[in-house]
Amino acid sequence: MDFDLTEEQRLLKDSIDGLLADAYDFDKRKLYMKEKGGWSQAMWSKLAEQGLLGLPFSEDDGGFGAGGVETMIVMEAMGRALVLEPYLATVVLSGGFLRHGASAAQKAAHLPGIIDGSKTFAFAQLEKQSRYDLFDVATSAKKKGDGYVIDGEKFVVLNGENADTLIVTARTSGGQRDKSSIGVFIVPADAKGVTRKGYPTQDGLHAADITFTGVEVGADAVIGDPAHGLPLIERVVDEARIALCAEAVGLMDESLKTTVEYIKTRKQFGVAIGSFQSLQHRASDMFVALEQARSMSMFATMAAEFDDAKERATSVAAAKVQIGKSGKYVGQQAIQLHGGIGMTMETKIGHYFKRLTMIETTFGDTDYHMRRVSEAGGLI
């Protein structure tokens, strides 16, 4: 049992913290947000230069063969800095599908572009009716010759506006909520029949609603088994949830730090408001919520390696429950302790709150995961 980082992991942490401290203050973030698609290509290139985009990929594939702990370090740092760039969509999600399910030829075709920063990806999964059920897929992929024809609509696709390539879930047969017959497809974003409507999301990121109308792809577009894609989807989405947990810990950590700094300096009635016990206790409860969340983020990171897929899924769901609850508490209290200034767009703290809020509803909210943990019989 060991919770310490290795020497290499510590170096990684220092390097990304250093990079973001220089390149990602709140004012610079506002500028990045105005660039095409809502993030900075120059920043993305910097992440590539530091090797961060190749982190989880095997050395044979041109990456660094890093594990879950490294992703946790990166995501936590990105949370602290409110990073806009599509690391989750490209490296964690799409990269995850390629790592765990793709053929050698598919990896060779797509990974170099991810690793060198020249291409970004998006994962098109959410549908109007699906809410959090990954198996609820109405989008169809009908066999045509060797390939498939994809029809359907996907919503709130993170980085969907900018992505060069889409990873799309689609049903190859069966009913909308059947757990079998779901496939995962690689679709070029500029393929004929793909229409994208991009927009900023509440947290300052960008997403798109995407329509697929008779989009034809070849046999080489299928990742894994088109009749049994769900286990792969569940695995990769679990990794994304784990990454979101780490990002949320970074957000909470910074929210608490910022808030404590603020109440130490903000004076009312002639004293720093942090000298009031009611505020101190709230800050202490934020700390408790943060540490419980940190523990579960670490737990989820380690759970990714569990052999038993069910145990992994339940552990990750439990982590998402804790993160959801802690994130809401820390986010809301951070605003409250800031008072009026916390309500302004100009102040950093509100943006942390907004990102935390959006994380809660990404890939399953607290209630959804609570139910999953219950249905699995709990943790004890």
Place this chain on the structure above:
Amino acid sequence: MDLAFTKEEQAFREEVRAFFKDNVPPETRRKMVEGRHLSKDEMVTWWRILNKKGWGVSHWPKEYGGTGWSSVQHYIFNEELQAYPAPQPLAFGVSMVGPVIYTFGNEEQKKKYLPRIANVDDWWCQGFSEPGSGSDLASLKTKAERRGDKWIINGQKTWTTLAQHADMIFCLCRTDPAAKKQMGISFIVFDMKSKGVTVRPIQTIDGGHEVNEVFFDDVEVPIENLIGEENKGWDYAKFLLGNERTGIARVGVSKERIRRIKELAGKIESGGRPVLEDPSFREKLTACEVELKALELTQLRVVADEGKHGKGKPNPASSVLKIKGSEIQQTTTELLMEVIGPFAAPYDVHGDDDSNETMDWTAQIAPSYFNNRKVSIYGGSNEIQRNIIAKAVLGL
């Protein structure tokens, strides 16, 4: 970062578990499961079994009878003990006064007291709180005046747990009334059978008798019963209170109780189906399990840290343990209440009198719920814990 226990640690867990299975008297275990009070004999019998095995004072230095276990081993031992469940060693002797004596006492005191603590030849109780000194402990008024080769002690202590069984007390007494609050306090130990000591029971809302008032009326105590230096008692008290950081989360206790909740909720029906299948009950239970898992991990982080960096600088996360640990314990007793519903009502007068055990197990569930309100009050109330986090961790 690695969650797995080593092979050796796993083997240790098996060894500990097997020992409990073979050696905890079944009746003692049953009472623990049902939340009943144990008699003095039942507790002492078990502790002597534990001490004979060499595990009675496991965390003491080896020279005084400790085991030399790693932090992780201590963690495993405690978790298994709480989860079996079996009574934990008497904290007042083993975790509180023992470490004060071997750290600050003289050789004679060590020889005299330590082996008797380990074997529970003396049952110790704690004389800290007073009627006017709860969270503000340093305001205590019990006086010890030097007269010749004796201390003359006058005053009153309260919330003295199991003082009715006690042979010895360790007591914070004011020895310099002129000094500032914390500066004039000394740490004195003495025989509870001394003339002038009166123990009066306090019945708590669960109907039980765990705590007492203890009165001192011109109690004469030999001068050599002062531990450490005169007027340094506050330092020893702080040392004592800071000693048990990780045990306080009581993760094993809550785990055991959740297993019991599930067992009972699987059997007892409400609306034609087991309570366990009621979605709103289920959600509360799951929420509690998630909090407990997070707490277990937080505790492991603290334990792993102690193993690496020693106990000197506690991991800031350790302040979470008391707050969350007590909240979760309280939630588990609340959930048990929900499981049995109307059958929480029958009253059973318990305490030390086991002859009245005609009621079935349900009779202990409400008392256990009432009794557990104490866990967020004792050991530094949760509000004091929040003050500590605000000051020591957040710098407010």
